[in-house]
Amino acid sequence: MPALHITDASDDRLADYRDLTDVALRRVLEPDGGLYIAESAKVIARALAAGHRPRSVLVQEKWLADIEDLVDAVTPVYVVSPEIAESLTGYAVHRGALAAMHRPPLPSVADVVADARLVVVLEDIVDHTNVGAIFRAAAGLGADAVLVGPRCADPLYRRSVRVSMGTVFQVPWTRLPEWSEARGVLHEAGFELAALALADDAVSLDAFSAHRPDRVALMLGAEGDGLSRRALEAADTVVTIPMAGGVDSLNVAAASAVALWELRSR
Numbered sequence: 001m002p003a004l005h006i007t008d009a010s011d012d013r014l015a016d017y018r019d020l021t022d023v024a025l026r027r028v029l030e031p032d033g034g035l036y037i038a039e040s041a042k043v044i045a046r047a048l049a050a051g052h053r054p055r056s057v058l059v060q061e062k063w064l065a066d067i068e069d070l071v072d073a074v075t076p077v078y079v080v081s082p083e084i085a086e087s088l089t090g091y092a093v094h095r096g097a098l099a100a101m102h103r104p105p106l107p108s109v110a111d112v113v114a115d116a117r118l119v120v121v122l123e124d125i126v127d128h129t130n131v132g133a134i135f136r137a138a139a140g141l142g143a144d145a146v147l148v149g150p151r152c153a154d155p156l157y158r159r160s161v162r163v164s165m166g167t168v169f170q171v172p173w174t175r176l177p178e179w180s181e182a183r184g185v186l187h188e189a190g191f192e193l194a195a196l197a198l199a200d201d202a203v204s205l206d207a208f209s210a211h212r213p214d215r216v217a218l219m220l221g222a223e224g225d226g227l228s229r230r231a232l233e234a235a236d237t238v239v240t241i242p243m244a245g246g247v248d249s250l251n252v253a254a255a256s257a258v259a260l261w262e263l264r265s266r
Contacts, residue, residue, distance in 0.1 A: 003064060005079045009087045013078060016100035017058050017088045036156040038099045038166075041066040046166030047101055055100045060085055063096030071099075103156065106174045109147065109182075113189050116144035117215050118263055121176060121186075121193075123149040123231050124222040125252060131155055132163025133253035134220065139167035141260035146173040147182075147217070183234040191217040195235035196259055197227050198248060202240035209262045218259055223252050 006014060016035060035055060038047045041063065048054070048070060057077045059067055064079060071077060085093040113119055120143050125131055131153045138146055148155060155161075155168045176182045186193060192213040196205075219235060221227030232238065241250065241258055250258065 002073075003077045003079050006084070007081070009080075009084045013056070013076070014058070014080075014088060016056065017098060034103045035100050036103055036154075036161070037158045038101050039093075039097070039158060039162050040166075041070065041097050043161055043166040043169075044097060044099045044101075045070055046169045047099070050169035052104055052169065053102045055102055057097060057099045058085065058088070059097040060093065067097050107172070109174055109176060109185050110189065112145045112147070112172045112174045113186070113191070116172075117265065118143050118260070119145040119147055119191065119217050120256065120260070121147045121149070121182075121217050121219045122152045123219065123227055124151045124225070125220065126151070126153050127223060128153045128157045128159040129163050130223060130251070130253045131157075132160040132168070134256045135160070135164040135168045135171055135173075137253065137257040137260055138171050139164075141257060142264045143171065143218075143260055146171055147176040148173060149176050149182075150178060179228075179230045179234045186217050189215070191215045192237065193217045193219060193235045195219040195221075195227050195232055195238045196240070196255060197221065197232060197238050198240055199232070199238040202238040205239050205241050205259060205262050208237060208239045212263060216263060218256075218263065220252055220256055 009018065038044045044067065054071060054075050057067055057071055057075060059077060059079055060082055061079055067077065120134065120138050122131065122134065135146060135155060153160060155173060161168055183193065192215065194208065194216055196218060219227060219231055221231060241255060243249065249255065
């Protein structure tokens with residue numbers, strides 16, 4: 001592990017951390033497939049355990065020991081002061097280490113759901129905090145996979161990864177096509193599509209769970225707008241969480257946790 005001390009924030013070797021936003025990192029042409037940023041030794045360790053490859057690591061001196069056993073002998077580790085780290089990222093890097101990681105190619109939907117019985121489908125959820133929290137719920141409550149719609153926020157965006165505590169590397173996931181194609185793909189794999197939404201004909205979550213199909217795709221929509229009309233038309237069942245106190249719904253991440261706990265394998 002070559003530890004290289006850098007004292008100039010304009011050093012070209014720090015370009016991945018200085019010059020590129022998360023969106024730019026995803027679209028960068030070199031290396032092929034783009035990059036994403038993993039933050040903290042714990043998250044970097046989970047990314048490496050999932051088989052992701054680092055291009056470099058940025059670390060402050062006092063946290064260097066935390067990543068010495070994580071990276072291989074050829075990955076450059078750039079050691080900088082707290083001031084340089086903050087000037088590069090725009091915020092105080094309290095968790096010590098950042099890694100510029102190569103984006104792996106996404107698997108097919110068929111491969112991701114091949115052995116799954118409970119998957120989460122995210123449609124148009126653009127809040128990265130919610131995406132990360134849903135991945136954490138999926139990992140902790142036994143979902144087998146997450147399928148992300150075409151306009152959903154990127155699970156590998158820095159905030160999504162951080163909020164998920166690195167579980168975006170633990171739960172299998174991939175992008176889902178538009179509903180005109182996605183419905184057939186999921187039905188062909190044997191899934192019943194259960195839309196979590198408010199509707200006059202909705203089935204309560206506990207009633208649905210009591211007669212749960214063998215394979216369920218739990219559909220979640222954006223905060224505020226909820227699932228689109230096309231998503232609801234694609235669903236086999238609309239499911240709702242019974243509420244009290246004059247409250248009609250929960251934050252989408254909280255709702256995902258409630259529904260996943262109720263639908264978990266007994």
